[in-house]
Amino acid sequence: MASPPPRLVATDIDGTLLGDERTISPRTAATLERITAAGTPVVLVTGRPIRWLQLVYDQLTAPLPAICANGAVVYDPVTDEVLRADPLAPELLAEVARRLRAEVPDVSFAVEIVDSRQMRHEAHYPLRWDADTDAIRAIESPEELAAVPAVKLLARADGEQDPDVFVRTVAGALAGLAEATHSSYSGLVEISAAGVTKAAGLAWYCARHGIDERDVLAFGDMPNDVPMLTWAGRAVAVANAHPAVLEIADEVTAANTEDGVAAYLEKVFPSV
Structure with a gap:
């Protein structure tokens, strides 16, 4: 049938x-x-x-x-x-960033904020798409990264990264704290609140x-x-x-x- x-x-x-x-x-x-x-x-x-x-x-x-x-x-x-x-709260963002900086010293971050209508990124974070739009802006201090809730935290490391290996590293560092996954072969890891x-x-x-x-x-x-x-x-x-x-x-x-x-x-x- x-x-x-x-x-x-x-x-x-x-x-x-x-x-x-x-x-x-x-x-x-x-x-x-x-x-x-x-x-x-x-x-x-x-x-x-x-x-x-x-x-x-x-x-x-x-x-x-x-x-x-x-x-x-x-x-x-x-x-x-x-x-x-379902965003990551500022205090959670700060803790996630702290853990990942300890695990991957050359990591750089960006955050999707305002329900993903805007993005803020660290100066050395490599932009791939909409770098020239008004919705995208570099942050001026590490504290600004976790200033407001973010629906997603984006993490990249310097150099060529095997995305499957990198996401396992990130997930291991954040076990029980947040979700880590990837959707490309460019070495980008996408981090969401636990259960999201x-x-x-x-x-x-x-x-x-x-x-x-x-x-x-x-x-x-x-x-x-x-x-x-x-x-x-x-x-x-x-x-x-x-x-x-x-x-x-x-x-x-x-x-x-x-x-x-x-x-x-x-x-x-x-x-x-």
């Missing part, structure tokens, strides 16, 4: 929904539009901050709700409202809408997706996924560059 269709579709963005040029293909955009128009909600579940969502929304017919900052922020783009936020993951943010959203995890279909590609994929009733990895994701996924679809999410959804919703 065929399994019933999911009641909600959750998908990571970078490396999963988007191609390597950070674009959504017309096929993928059309598939998402058909599914949502027929009544199945689609939720973006991402490590991205709110301020990076517009690039995605510009490629869709209508914006989709988003769980941002690896589960720390639940965002309604229609009303531009943050429905839920993509799974936790998505679970809160689904509970709010009366949807059980068994009825959720989720797509992902990187270690920060593992909690969500483990929680969801059906977990699908794109073919380009990190080995940790391929290991726990129920199924594997085509790569992000081959419209893997759309190809899978077309089979699940053939009549949409």
Whole structure:
């Protein structure tokens, strides 16, 4: 007997929904539009901050709700409202930074603040994306790093870092204090408050809408997706996924560059 269709579709963005040029293909955009128009909600579940969502929304017919900052922020783009936020408190930020500086002396930090609408970074922290926007500013003292709550702390170390090794180092230093994960191969470690993951943010959203995890279909590609994929009733990895994701996924679809999410959804919703 065929399994019933999911009641909600959750998908990571970078490396999963988007191609390597950070674009959504017309096929993928059309598939998402058909599914949502027929009544199945689609939720973006991402490590991205709110301020990076517009690039995605510009490629869709209508914006989709988003769980941002690896589960720390639940965002309604229609009303531009943050429905839920789980930040690291200033005192916790200070302790996390202290432990990591002791463990990794050349570490540098940035914090996502104001529900991830702004970022503050240490002077030597390497910026990769929106370095020239008004929302980004260098801090003037180490104390400023922990001046306000942050939905995510970002950590980099000087030189080439194996991301899997680096995240294990960070997680070991912060055991029981905070969550550490990564979503890229650039050596960036993303730190959230204890218990804050993509799974936790998505679970809160689904509970709010009366949807059980068994009825959720989720797509992902990187270690920060593992909690969500483990929680969801059906977990699908794109073919380009990190080995940790391929290991726990129920199924594997085509790569992000081959419209893997759309190809899978077309089979699940053939009549949409």
